Amino acid sequence: MESGNSERNVSAAAVKIVIAGGFGVGKTTMVGSVSEVPPLRTEELITEASAGVDDLSGVESKHTTTVALDFGRITINPQLILYLFGTPGQDRFWFMWDELARGALGAVVLADTRRLDSCFPAVDFFERRGLPFVVGVNCFDDAYHYTVDEVRMALDLDPSVPVLLCDARGRESTKQVLITLMQHVMSRAGLTGAASGR
Amino acid sequence: MTADQEAWFDDAAGPLVRPYAVTGGRTRSDTIGLDLITLVVAVREHADHLEPESLRILQVSQKPISVVEVAAAVNLPLQVVKVLLSDLITQNLMIYRSAMQTTTQAPSPHVLQAVLDGIRKL
Numbered sequence: 001m002e003s004g005n006s007e008r009n010v011s012a013a014a015v016k017i018v019i020a021g022g023f024g025v026g027k028t029t030m031v032g033s034v035s036e037v038p039p040l041r042t043e044e045l046i047t048e049a050s051a052g053v054d055d056l057s058g059v060e061s062k063h064t065t066t067v068a069l070d071f072g073r074i075t076i077n078p079q080l081i082l083y084l085f086g087t088p089g090q091d092r093f094w095f096m097w098d099e100l101a102r103g104a105l106g107a108v109v110l111a112d113t114r115r116l117d118s119c120f121p122a123v124d125f126f127e128r129r130g131l132p133f134v135v136g137v138n139c140f141d142d143a144y145h146y147t148v149d150e151v152r153m154a155l156d157l158d159p160s161v162p163v164l165l166c167d168a169r170g171r172e173s174t175k176q177v178l179i180t181l182m183q184h185v186m187s188r189a190g191l192t193g194a195a196s197g198r
Numbered sequence: 199m200t201a202d203q204e205a206w207f208d209d210a211a212g213p214l215v216r217p218y219a220v221t222g223g224r225t226r227s228d229t230i231g232l233d234l235i236t237l238v239v240a241v242r243e244h245a246d247h248l249e250p251e252s253l254r255i256l257q258v259s260q261k262p263i264s265v266v267e268v269a270a271a272v273n274l275p276l277q278v279v280k281v282l283l284s285d286l287i288t289q290n291l292m293i294y295r296s297a298m299q300t301t302t303q304a305p306s307p308h309v310l311q312a313v314l315d316g317i318r319k320l
């Protein structure tokens with residue numbers, strides 16, 4: 001135990017969950033549906049890497065672009081804050097995914113029933129990293145409605161990965177997705193008390 | 199040429215890197231290794247010598263706040279904020295709590311249960 005002598009100290013801890021999926025699938029909407037603040041947005045600068053650069057003092061302006069990521073916040077208790085991060089829509093910003101996934105409790109892969117294949121990269125990414133994830137099938141009104149089993153088959157998921165239908169706009173629906181994720185994370189960690197898988 | 203510029207960012211064109219943030223006319227880096235959700239808090243309300251950006255960071259960090267929230271609050275790119283924060287911490291104007299607990303080891307059962315309960319109660 002640490003007893004801080006300074007007037008101020010940081011005794012709280014922060015954890016995060018990643019919401020991933022293809023372009024326009026409803027990631028920001030899902031973050032916003034449960035966040036206690038409207039989704040916040042921040043940007044990261046990206047520069048093209050040039051091989052063999054050993055002089056970093058130069059202020060040459062290389063090609064620079066920005067990638068935006070948005071996030072929400074849930075104060076679990078005064079000592080614990082949960083952040084929800086929506087991944088950047090474009091898959092090419094993989095290193096951003098790395099930073100987002102590092103240390104995450106788990107991830108939600110949002111699948112779009114209009115374009116199921118758009119979440120393949122996210123599924124691959126989390127499978128490869130061994131990060132526990134659930135698949136939320138965001139049901140757009142105008143889309144063909146798959147069954148959970150059809151989605152599971154199409155994504156070739158491990159039977160232990162929970163799949164559930166959801167509406168990213170709905171608070172209760174998003175809560176259910178996150179609860180399912182946490183139960184999955186806990187059962188993967190061998191913790192009792194969490195209901196199995198789905 | 200647009201096509202060429204586009205190609206800079208393709209996977210095939212090579213790795214993308216974060217640039218060293220150029221702030222205050224010097225190239226500096228985040229010497230602390232701040233994570234997106236590292237929590238920081240200012241220990242002072244003001245310091246005379248600070249650049250305006252750093253002063254704003256100090257002001258939005260009067261209560262514990264994560265690195266990514268600081269970036270959103272001062273509307274600066276993440277890695278610029280990381281550099282400025284790392285300077286402020288080095289100057290003992292701010293303190294931080296590393297997110298290491300969660301990045302290097304599995305989160306404790308206690309934390310997982312608290313998160314689950316917290317979401318249920320929303």
Ligand SMILES: Nc1nc2c(ncn2[C@@H]2O[C@H](COP(=O)(O)OP(=O)(O)OP(=O)(O)O)[C@@H](O)[C@H]2O)c(=O)[nH]1
Binds near residue numbers: 024027086140169
């Ligand atoms: N009908 C319906 N519309 C939705 C649902 N979820 C999101 N939308 C709408 O779909 C659009 C895209 O949602 P966003 O939350 O911005 O998607 P995103 O994944 O963050 O998009 P990018 O960040 O651009 O990749 C918005 O206009 C939402 O209002 C849903 O469950 N049902």
Ligand SMILES: [Mg+2]
Binds near residue numbers: 086
């Ligand atoms: Mg979005």
